[in-house]
Amino acid sequence: MESDYAIIGGGVVGLSVAWGLLKRGRSVTVIDGDDGSFRASRGNFGLVWVQSKGMNQPRYAQWSQQSVKAWRAFSDELRGNTGYDVGLEQNGGYDFHFSEETLAETVRKYETLKAKLNGDYPYEILGHNELRREEPEIGPKVIGAILHHQDGHANPLKLLKALADDVRRLGGRILNDKTVKSVSRTGSFKLECSDGTTVEAAKTVLSAGLGATELGPNMGFKAPIRPQRGQVLITEKLPRIMNRPSLIARQVEEGGVQIGATNEEVGFDDTVTLEGLAGLAETAIETYPVLGKAQLVRSWGALRVLSPDGLPIYQKSTEMPGAYLVTCHSGITLAAAHARFIPEWLEETPDAPDLEVFNEDRFAIA
Numbered sequence: 139m140e141s142d143y144a145i146i147g148g149g150v151v152g153l154s155v156a157w158g159l160l161k162r163g164r165s166v167t168v169i170d171g172d173d174g175s176f177r178a179s180r181g182n183f184g185l186v187w188v189q190s191k192g193m194n195q196p197r198y199a200q201w202s203q204q205s206v207k208a209w210r211a212f213s214d215e216l217r218g219n220t221g222y223d224v225g226l227e228q229n230g231g232y233d234f235h236f237s238e239e240t241l242a243e244t245v246r247k248y249e250t251l252k253a254k255l256n257g258d259y260p261y262e263i264l265g266h267n268e269l270r271r272e273e274p275e276i277g278p279k280v281i282g283a284i285l286h287h288q289d290g291h292a293n294p295l296k297l298l299k300a301l302a303d304d305v306r307r308l309g310g311r312i313l314n315d316k317t318v319k320s321v322s323r324t325g326s327f328k329l330e331c332s333d334g335t336t337v338e339a340a341k342t343v344l345s346a347g348l349g350a351t352e353l354g355p356n357m358g359f360k361a362p363i364r365p366q367r368g369q370v371l372i373t374e375k376l377p378r379i380m381n382r383p384s385l386i387a388r389q390v391e392e393g394g395v396q397i398g399a400t401n402e403e404v405g406f407d408d409t410v411t412l413e414g415l416a417g418l419a420e421t422a423i424e425t426y427p428v429l430g431k432a433q434l435v436r437s438w439g440a441l442r443v444l445s446p447d448g449l450p451i452y453q454k455s456t457e458m459p460g461a462y463l464v465t466c467h468s469g470i471t472l473a474a475a476h477a478r479f480i481p482e483w484l485e486e487t488p489d490a491p492d493l494e495v496f497n498e499d500r501f502a503i504a
């Protein structure tokens with residue numbers, strides 16, 4: 139049976155796109171690899187975040203904003219359809235500073251970006267005392283923070299589960315434990331998996347995270363993405379000690395404090411290291427000294443999916459018309475945009491977003 143779309147990769151990116159296409163009445167088959175594959179969607183930090191994104195490319199800041207604005211209705215719809223509350227909170231988020239210099243430098247950059255966004259960049263600067271009124275547990279070394287009102291967080295694992303359930307409810311097929319080995323096109327697309335399964339589709343979306351590095355070149359994409367390791371820690375359940383998330387820590391809805399994440403260029407290695415975890419713990423305790431007494435219950439490492447400039451890649455293949463590459467670094471933040479707007483782009487409707495700046499032409503060399 140031929141589907142309208144075959145989606146290669148059942149992480150948050152592939153499932154968000156699949157969900158949006160199914161809602162447009164398209165038939166979709168999602169093919170997802172085995173448990174040995176790298177899966178950023180299962181190891182991330184869960185921020186639904188705007189600040190600091192797109193400093194050098196305002197369209198990326200705007201695209202993130204479009205997504206965070208669509209997130210509430212997206213999560214409400216998923217909850218209504220599946221019963222999963224993905225724990226979305228959008229009450230703002232902090233960028234903490236330990237020196238006046240870094241705070242001033244960041245504010246200077248935010249002002250430049252704000253002007254390019256016609257003023258739509260709602261943030262405020264909180265000095266230590268103002269911050270303490272918002273976050274009584276903040277430590278003395280934090281001199282202040284930037285509070286950005288468009289930031290928030292969600293539970294990424296519940297998001298993944300809700301998306302998978304709803305994709306199935308909408309009639310999508312999800313084939314697990316299958317690795318696509320080759321993609322050919324003679325009229326329609328034929329995808330061959332390592333276990334001999336074949337899938338046929340009129341169009342295909344490559345959203346395989348780091349797996350795109352292998353398949354991409356054969357489908358006419360440069361796919362110049364690389365892994366970047368992030369180590370993360372989580373504490374035991376604690377009483378509420380923080381009101382908003384930050385890039386340093388966030389308290390999840392069940393009470394545990396998630397602390398993260400490192401940024402390490404170590405190739406395809408997702409192990410944790412004592413040095414990495416100790417560094418995270420130190421910064422977290424400087425920010426919230428009360429964490430010094432918390433028990434850690436788990437740590438993990440996961441690999442980010444990074445393009446050379448950190449921006450998403452949305453590319454139509456010229457070699458294989460009907461094949462698309464969709465990959466990004468911030469798949470939780472962009473889940474709502476991928477679900478709502480990417481299907482318009484794939485279907486080339488009049489409402490398709492302008493994604494020109496995100497194509498691969500910006501990378502000179504593969």
Ligand SMILES: Cc1cc2nc3c(=O)[nH]c(=O)nc-3n(C[C@H](O)[C@H](O)[C@H](O)COP(=O)(O)OP(=O)(O)OC[C@H]3O[C@@H](n4cnc5c(N)ncnc54)[C@H](O)[C@@H]3O)c2cc1C
Pocket residue numbers: 146147148149150151152169170171172175176177178179180181182183184185186187316317318319345346347348349350353367368369370398399440441442443465466467468469470471472
């Ligand atoms: C430590 C860390 C912290 C992060 N924090 C945040 C955050 O706070 N906010 C945010 O928005 N983003 C965050 N991210 C990024 C976010 O997790 C990713 O952008 C997102 O998960 C990417 O999703 P994906 O579906 O592209 O990739 P993945 O989740 O990696 O999924 C790719 C899927 O493709 C499958 N696959 C690969 N090759 C093949 C093949 N040949 N055939 C079939 N299937 C294949 C794999 O099995 C896998 O399931 C973080 C990432 C990390 C690592």
